[in-house]
Amino acid sequence: MRDRAFELWLNRLERRARFSASDRSIIPPGYVRDFGPGRDVVKMGEKTSHSCLIAAGVVARFGKTADGVRQFSALYLPGDMGDLHSAVLPRVTAPLQATGAATIIAVPHAALIAAAETSETLARAFWRDCVIDAQIAAEWMLNIARRKASGRLAHLLCELAVRYELIGAARRSFPLELTQTHLADALGLTSVHVNRSVRVLREEGLITFRDRVITICDWEGLRHRAGFEPGYLHLEAIE
Amino acid sequence: MRDRAFELWLNRLERRARFSASDRSIIPPGYVRDFGPGRDVVKMGEKTSHSCLIAAGVVARFGKTADGVRQFSALYLPGDMGDLHSAVLPRVTAPLQATGAATIIAVPHAALIAAAETSETLARAFWRDCVIDAQIAAEWMLNIARRKASGRLAHLLCELAVRYELIGAARRSFPLELTQTHLADALGLTSVHVNRSVRVLREEGLITFRDRVITICDWEGLRHRAGFEPGYLHLEAIE
DNA sequence: CGCCAGATTGAGGACGCTCAATTCTGGTGG
DNA sequence: CCACCAGAATTGAGCGTCCTCAATCTGGCG
Numbered sequence: 001m002r003d004r005a006f007e008l009w010l011n012r013l014e015r016r017a018r019f020s021a022s023d024r025s026i027i028p029p030g031y032v033r034d035f036g037p038g039r040d041v042v043k044m045g046e047k048t049s050h051s052c053l054i055a056a057g058v059v060a061r062f063g064k065t066a067d068g069v070r071q072f073s074a075l076y077l078p079g080d081m082g083d084l085h086s087a088v089l090p091r092v093t094a095p096l097q098a099t100g101a102a103t104i105i106a107v108p109h110a111a112l113i114a115a116a117e118t119s120e121t122l123a124r125a126f127w128r129d130c131v132i133d134a135q136i137a138a139e140w141m142l143n144i145a146r147r148k149a150s151g152r153l154a155h156l157l158c159e160l161a162v163r164y165e166l167i168g169a170a171r172r173s174f175p176l177e178l179t180q181t182h183l184a185d186a187l188g189l190t191s192v193h194v195n196r197s198v199r200v201l202r203e204e205g206l207i208t209f210r211d212r213v214i215t216i217c218d219w220e221g222l223r224h225r226a227g228f229e230p231g232y233l234h235l236e237a238i239e
Numbered sequence: 240m241r242d243r244a245f246e247l248w249l250n251r252l253e254r255r256a257r258f259s260a261s262d263r264s265i266i267p268p269g270y271v272r273d274f275g276p277g278r279d280v281v282k283m284g285e286k287t288s289h290s291c292l293i294a295a296g297v298v299a300r301f302g303k304t305a306d307g308v309r310q311f312s313a314l315y316l317p318g319d320m321g322d323l324h325s326a327v328l329p330r331v332t333a334p335l336q337a338t339g340a341a342t343i344i345a346v347p348h349a350a351l352i353a354a355a356e357t358s359e360t361l362a363r364a365f366w367r368d369c370v371i372d373a374q375i376a377a378e379w380m381l382n383i384a385r386r387k388a389s390g391r392l393a394h395l396l397c398e399l400a401v402r403y404e405l406i407g408a409a410r411r412s413f414p415l416e417l418t419q420t421h422l423a424d425a426l427g428l429t430s431v432h433v434n435r436s437v438r439v440l441r442e443e444g445l446i447t448f449r450d451r452v453i454t455i456c457d458w459e460g461l462r463h464r465a466g467f468e469p470g471y472l473h474l475e476a477i478e
Numbered sequence: 479c480g481c482c483a484g485a486t487t488g489a490g491g492a493c494g495c496t497c498a499a500t501t502c503t504g505g506t507g508g
Numbered sequence: 509c510c511a512c513c514a515g516a517a518t519t520g521a522g523c524g525t526c527c528t529c530a531a532t533c534t535g536g537c538g
Contacts, residue, residue: 016328063381066466071384073377085370088363089255093471094377113363120356124327127366131324134373138312138333141376142302144384145310145427149526179484188384193526195486227305232332388494418516432494434518450503 002032005055005105008079008167013125016132016234023121028111033104041096041104042083048090050106053081057102058177061094062185072186073137075099075160075178079167085130087112100177132234139232144188147227150197152187154226157207161216162230173215201225241271244294244344247318247406252364255371255473262360267350272343280335280343281322287329289345292320296341297416300333301424311425312376314338314399314417318406324369326351339416371473378471383427386466389436391426393465396446400455401469412454440464 006027014024030053035041041052041059052059054076061074061082073094076082082096087109098104116123136159143155164174180198181191189197201207206222208215216222245266253263269292274280280291280298291298293315300313300321312333315321321335326348337343355362375398382394404410419437420430428436440446445461447454455461 061377063377065381065385069385071381073380085373088367089370089374089473091470091473093374093473116362117359123355123362123366124352127362127369128327130366130373131328131369134324134369134376135328135332137373137376137380138300138302141312141380141383141427142304142310144380146304146308180486181484188380190527191485192487192528196526199486231330234328234330234332419518420516429495430517431496431519435494438518 017125030105030107035098035102044095046092048086053105055103058099150200153197158228176214256364269344269346274337274341283334285331287325292344294342297338389439392436397467415453
């Protein structure tokens with residue numbers, strides 16, 4: 001579990017950088033922790049000393065308005081380090097929560113900073129990883145602000161399909177460990193309206209969604225429906 | 240102009256780090272460029288070799304849906320380096336545009352990377368700066384997704400007031416080099432509805448907005464109206 | 479079998495959009 | 509100095525999307 005998570009994480013980092021053998025061998029220490037559905041992984045206002053590598057499940061970053069309405073600003077899948085950024089900014093202004101059951105590897109900031117100081121390549125890979133997260137956030141903003149509910153949902157599903165595919169799932173069909181309420185939190189909608197939007201996509205023959213498994217019946221159709229262009233995920237190697 | 244911009248930028252970086260004298264003396268080369276209203280500063284899909292330090296004006300980062308609707312994902316003021324991140328991720332997936340007339344200092348990536356390799360402190364300051372931008376984006380997402388139009392506008396105005404204050408303007412009153420259409424692009428609204436929202440805040444006695452100058456008549460009232468908590472801007476020094 | 483969380487469906491209403499017309503403003507040239 | 513113009517701000521009317529507030533249904537589990 002631990003090794004697999006680090007493996008995925010290094011693959012993610014390496015996707016846009018050239019690692020030497022020594023870069024790849026720098027596996028920091030990490031402590032396995034399990035969280036039940038809805039558990040806080042990192043709490044608001046805390047000063048953290050570890051970053052959280054997701055080993056299993058889905059973890060959401062979220063914000064809350066004064067009257068308690070929630071909005072996810074990111075979803076993290078296995079192999080993502082949800083708060084790598086906390087290594088340089090430990091004060092938490094957007095907490096993390098497990099959506100379903102999740103396993104996290106807590107990696108000490110000290111080890112991450114030491115790795116960054118040892119290898120220029122790793123330092124840049126960490127920085128770049130945070131930057132890509134920010135680009136994804138920018139795309140989410142466009143999605144939430146400017147697309148209608150069903151297009152919005154379609155776009156998120158396209159993104160998740162591609163990201164799950166990177167970590168070994170089939171793009172056509174993957175287990176989505178999110179309730180419709182979680183999707184609502186991610187999309188800036190209510191769960192009622194997510195439900196209707198799922199139905200719209202189903203009736204258009206684009207997806208099915210049963211027993212927490214998304215099946216994409218028509219990838220090109222869904223992609224087109226969403227206006228999904230994966231460039232912002234920066235999947236291809238650079239240089 | 241050039242020196243003042245670097246001064247503001249270093250202040251920004253230094254706000255959450257301890258710079259040595261040598262860190263502060265690393266002023267990279269920079270080439271001054273002027274842009275008219277609505278001009279692209281950085282175009283979609285380009286591979287950039289410079290980052291853009293804003294010296295005057297306002298620059299917006301934006302995305303577009305397939306049908307051409309725009310959404311800003313960030314606003315950059317003088318002293319911000321709008322695409323510092325491009326030093327590690329040069330391919331542009333979210334372009335930059337000047338809202339009004341703007342002056343930019345183009346700083347070569349090579350110089351930034353060299354600075355980061357010379358000083359561990361600078362390397363971390365750059366990384367952290369990108370991270371803070373991402374946190375601001377997360378807050379924008381909450382704002383756009385979950386607040387009603389006038390609260391949304393109030394929140395943006397609070398943020399801009401605080402950020403302008405940091406670079407020498409009065410919080411009570413600052414020149415807002417944005418049209419209502421630009422505000423709409425930033426808030427995920429139409430310009431018509433921004434207009435009505437401005438009116439609501441004016442009628443509540445919170446702001447006035449004449450001749451491109453925002454005056455905040457009741458800071459506490461506006462802050463409360465917006466549910467604005469500046470923690471996400473990470474203004475205070477860390478450690 | 480009862481309970482609970484999540485999914486589903488219905489009805490009514492609010493918020494923000496669309497489309498269009500009008501006014502205001504600052505800048506330009508005659 | 510004024511006429512003209514373009515861009516921005518403002519206002520109105522009608523409509524659509526999405527929300528709110530229920531009620532009901534489903535499947536898993538003790």
